[in-house]
Each structure stands twice: as structure tokens, then as C-alpha cells.
Amino acid sequence: GVLLEGPAGPARLLLIFDHLYVDGLSLRRLLADLGSMSLEGAPAKPYIEGRQKMQDALAASKYEADRSHWLRRFRDHEALTELPPGFEGEPGAGAAVHLQRLEPELCRRLEALAKRDGVTLFAVYTAAFSKLWAFWLRQEELLFNTPVAGRPVGDEPTWVGCYADIVPLAMRGCGQATWPDLNRQAQAALLEAQRHATASGVQLARDLAKERGQ
Numbered sequence: 001g002v003l004l005e006g007p008a009g010p011a012r013l014l015l016i017f018d019h020l021y022v023d024g025l026s027l028r029r030l031l032a033d034l035g036s037m038s039l040e041g042a043p044a045k046p047y048i049e050g051r052q053k054m055q056d057a058l059a060a061s062k063y064e065a066d067r068s069h070w071l072r073r074f075r076d077h078e079a080l081t082e083l084p085p086g087f088e089g090e091p092g093a094g095a096a097v098h099l100q101r102l103e104p105e106l107c108r109r110l111e112a113l114a115k116r117d118g119v120t121l122f123a124v125y126t127a128a129f130s131k132l133w134a135f136w137l138r139q140e141e142l143l144f145n146t147p148v149a150g151r152p153v154g155d156e157p158t159w160v161g162c163y164a165d166i167v168p169l170a171m172r173g174c175g176q177a178t179w180p181d182l183n184r185q186a187q188a189a190l191l192e193a194q195r196h197a198t199a200s201g202v203q204l205a206r207d208l209a210k211e212r213g214q
Contacts, residue, residue: 169186
């Protein structure tokens with residue numbers, strides 16, 4: 001941090017965090033520690049850093065159960081998803097980014113759609129993504145990842161660090177399913193991902209590849 005002192009008024013402490021090391025929930029704990037240090041003149045209470053310590057604190061049986069769940073779930077899925085011609089991009093090129101602001105009326109209609117089907121707005125977006133890729137890839141089954149915070153359910157901001165990870169989602173019949181069915185399927189897939197979020201999607205992909213001898 002940097003202490004900034006102006007010509008008048010109180011000094012201000014400027015804190016700069018790298019998002020790869022600290023997530024938003026960590027800030028509450030860090031600010032509480034800074035407050036206790038400044039008010040009491042005592043060192044902050046120790047906090048746990050690093051993903052390995054977090055994994056150790058989590059029940060090992062939970063991690064293994066989640067890992068076994070996903071390996072059974074995806075053992076029969078295709079190892080690779082072949083992108084259609086023109087989607088590969090240049091070798092070594094970064095991922096393309098396309099930003100588009102949704103009109104307020106469209107947002108209201110999407111919210112109404114989510115409410116009608118009893119799902120979250122993110123489930124609607126997931127269903128739309130699945131429908132689009134089912135069209136381009138010409139396949140009914142899709143397997144892709146979604147990011148999660150990577151913190152235990154109900155976790156108070158006692159963990160300092162960035163635990164974000166990815167977990168897999170499986171969607172079936174994407175091209176033929178009706179929108180209500182696809183929305184509910186996406187909601188179920190997202191809930192499944194949250195229930196078994198201690199196993200990383202990256203490690204699962206490696207484990208599946210090893211099983212297939214790839």
C-alpha cells in the first residue's frame with residue numbers, strides 16, 4: 001500500500017491488489033485486519049493463505065467424492081469437441097472478445113423469461129450459449145466449463161486469496177430441446193456444478209485424458 005498525504009485533510013491509504021491473488025470477498029477481512037491494527041496497535045489475527053491450505057482445511061472426503069462424481073459423470077463423453085472450420089483462430093492468438101450492451105427492454109424480457117421458468121438469469125444465458133454452440137458444432141451434447149468462486153458454501157470472509165476455479169457443465173439435447181426445458185436443464189447443471197465444486201475442471205480434464213490414454 002501507499003500512504004498519500006495531501007496539503008490539507010487526512011492522509012489516505014491506497015491499496016492495490018492483483019485479482020489473481022485476492023478476490024472481492026477477501027477485502028472485508030483485510031480491511032477488518034487493518035482496522036484492528038490501527039485501532040488496537042496489535043498485529044492482525046492470522047489468516048489462511050493459499051489454495052493448498054484451503055484444500056487441507058476442506059474435508060478430503062468431499063474433494064474425492066466430487067472428483068469421483070465428475071469422473072463417473074463424464075466418462076462416456078467425447079474427449080474432444082471439434083470446432084467447425086474458421087473457428088480455430090491463428091496459432092498462438094489469444095481468445096477473441098466481443099462486448100455488446102443489451103438493451104434495457106431485452107434485459108427485462110430475459111428476466112421475465114427466467115421468472116417464468118423458475119430459473120436464474122445466468123441459467124438463461126447458459127441455455128442460450130448451449131443452443132448457439134449446438135447449432136454451430138452440429139452436436140446435441142455439450143461439455144464446457146463455468147467459473148465459480150471456489151469458496152466453501154456459507155464461507156465467511158476468513159479466507160484471504162483468490163480461489164476462483166472452473167467446474168464442468170453437461171448439456172444434452174441442446175439443439176432439439178424447447179427453451180423452457182433447456183432453461184431448467186441449465187439450472188440443474190449449474191446447481192450440480194455448485195454442489196461438486198471442490199474438484200477443478202482443469203484437473204478433471206487431465207484425469208479423463210489419462211484414463212483414455214491421451
